[in-house]
Amino acid sequence: MSAAAVTIAALGKTYPNGTRALDAVSLTLAPGEIVAVVGGSGCGKSTLLRVLAGLDRASDGRVSVGGTPVEGPHPAVGIVFQEPRLLPWLNVADNVGFGLVTLPPAERRARVAETLSRVGLVGYGRRWPRELSGGQAQRVAIARALVTRPSVLLLDEPFSALDAFTRADLQDHLLDLWAESRPTLLLVTHDIEEALVLADRVVVLKPRPGRIAALHDVAVPRPRDRVSPEFEVEKRALLATLGRSLARTPGEEAFPAAAI
Amino acid sequence: MTTLDHPDETGLAGAASRDAGARGLPGWLSGVGVGLVLPVALAAGWELAVASGLAGGRLMPPPSRIFATLVDLSGSGELARHITATVWRVLVGFAIGVVAGTAAGALAGYSAIVRRLVDPTLQGLRAIPSIAWVPLFILWLGIFEESKIALIAVGVFFPVYLGVMAAIASVDRKIVEVGRVFRLSGPALVRRILLPAILPSYVVALRSGLGLGWMFVVAAEFMGASEGLGYLLVDGQQLGKPDQIVAAILVFAVLGKLTDALLAAATAPFLRWQDTVETAR
Ligand SMILES: Nc1ncnc2c1ncn2[C@@H]1O[C@H](COP(=O)(O)OP(=O)(O)OP(=O)(O)O)[C@@H](O)[C@H]1O
Numbered sequence A: 001m002s003a004a005a006v007t008i009a010a011l012g013k014t015y016p017n018g019t020r021a022l023d024a025v026s027l028t029l030a031p032g033e034i035v036a037v038v039g040g041s042g043c044g045k046s047t048l049l050r051v052l053a054g055l056d057r058a059s060d061g062r063v064s065v066g067g068t069p070v071e072g073p074h075p076a077v078g079i080v081f082q083e084p085r086l087l088p089w090l091n092v093a094d095n096v097g098f099g100l101v102t103l104p105p106a107e108r109r110a111r112v113a114e115t116l117s118r119v120g121l122v123g124y125g126r127r128w129p130r131e132l133s134g135g136q137a138q139r140v141a142i143a144r145a146l147v148t149r150p151s152v153l154l155l156d157e158p159f160s161a162l163d164a165f166t167r168a169d170l171q172d173h174l175l176d177l178w179a180e181s182r183p184t185l186l187l188v189t190h191d192i193e194e195a196l197v198l199a200d201r202v203v204v205l206k207p208r209p210g211r212i213a214a215l216h217d218v219a220v221p222r223p224r225d226r227v228s229p230e231f232e233v234e235k236r237a238l239l240a241t242l243g244r245s246l247a248r249t250p251g252e253e254a255f256p257a258a259a260i
Numbered sequence B: 001m002t003t004l005d006h007p008d009e010t011g012l013a014g015a016a017s018r019d020a021g022a023r024g025l026p027g028w029l030s031g032v033g034v035g036l037v038l039p040v041a042l043a044a045g046w047e048l049a050v051a052s053g054l055a056g057g058r059l060m061p062p063p064s065r066i067f068a069t070l071v072d073l074s075g076s077g078e079l080a081r082h083i084t085a086t087v088w089r090v091l092v093g094f095a096i097g098v099v100a101g102t103a104a105g106a107l108a109g110y111s112a113i114v115r116r117l118v119d120p121t122l123q124g125l126r127a128i129p130s131i132a133w134v135p136l137f138i139l140w141l142g143i144f145e146e147s148k149i150a151l152i153a154v155g156v157f158f159p160v161y162l163g164v165m166a167a168i169a170s171v172d173r174k175i176v177e178v179g180r181v182f183r184l185s186g187p188a189l190v191r192r193i194l195l196p197a198i199l200p201s202y203v204v205a206l207r208s209g210l211g212l213g214w215m216f217v218v219a220a221e222f223m224g225a226s227e228g229l230g231y232l233l234v235d236g237q238q239l240g241k242p243d244q245i246v247a248a249i250l251v252f253a254v255l256g257k258l259t260d261a262l263l264a265a266a267t268a269p270f271l272r273w274q275d276t277v278e279t280a281r
């Protein structure tokens, strides 16, 4: 296997107000690997993605993408935020094509149309963002990140605002897309099942300061069946890992049961 | 009204329906018609009262006499001359005020240092009732056009400055981050994110600036003008011609409404995307 797609080495992040959001986080992602990050609220998951996306600077340690240290937003790194963050003054097609302005218009249109069909939104190109449902808007946001064909895609709870059906649907969409060009995916989620459906590895974070509590390899072969016995077994194993790594830390908030 | 679920039917979802404002009213009263009922009734009542001798109508002339005055004034070409003078002053003052207000507001909104340096002074100046500038402007700029236009520009400047500054300072950081993720350069960030984001508040600021421009042109023309609608007002007062005063007031109302509608119509195509009560109709 070639060089690591993403290297996080002893990463620490202290916000200006003194909050230690991350402490000594080290993690390496192989090219094409899918890694899920789980952990309670406020344990630094979004911070981790923001540092990787070049939106925030690391306080200690270093992060690199494809061997180059991250100093700012990187063309090969895409991010899907927790909210769609569509630009309300652009229609769906222009939102998706936002990062493609350097392409000739015809090619841009073709890429946008192709990506919109990937996320199941054929014919929605001329709608305004305000005319979309929450799930449609989130799919547009995913399309906007995918259309530039990033080699690393960061997803911050991309499906958390959606109902179970749409969520399962979009998870399958994401896996289809991944199967095509095999980008490296780092996905934050609150949903154990989502982590198990999508990820090769699950990183469990714990808070104050945010650090890695456990790493869990997902052994279920792809394609994964959410109701198969192996899946159930794996789910119990991951829950056991979560219990071991989080329940025993006194004074700290356990992994919220609601998320499991 | 109804959001169609066919993705191809774009543009329909936001289309305003024509009968929205007139639910439950007969067709001929719909839209603008409703708003006309009260003024027309009042005018007709007054006309009748004066015609039947119930009221004198010397201090408040009946509509027919005001209309005759308007016809008179426009027939002699005088009305056009006064309107041109006034509109010209408003436009020039508005343009100067908008350019200055936009530049100052953009700088103050963009840079915290500039804001801390300049804003307290400007807020202090804003507290001065603008008419108080009149004597000073006359001393500095003379009695002719310059002082009038300066006064109008001052009136337009403040709402535009405040609107632009507040709009820039309140642009959503999350939206700006989208621009950063796509590695937009400074100018591209301004053009593709900041400008469209502030446009709705900018239009509001321009419209209130224009409104103040119309207010201030009256004050400006009170300070010794030989033409303009404000001059018609002063002239009507000095010569005891209330019909001329009311006629000038009516022209002011029409022009103010008209220029505001023009400004709104000119900017509307850029604001179709807005998610507001208005566009949801
Ligand atoms: N801009 C900021 N300034 C100061 N502190 C911050 C800032 N952003 C986040 N924090 C703090 O850093 C910690 C980690 O925040 P982060 O947003 O990374 O959490 P998270 O794991 O994504 O939580 P959630 O699951 O609720 O989204 C929290 O304690 C939070 O209060």
Ligand SMILES: [Mg+2]
Pocket (backbone or CB within 6 Å): A045, A046, A047, A082, A156
């Ligand atoms: Mg978060």
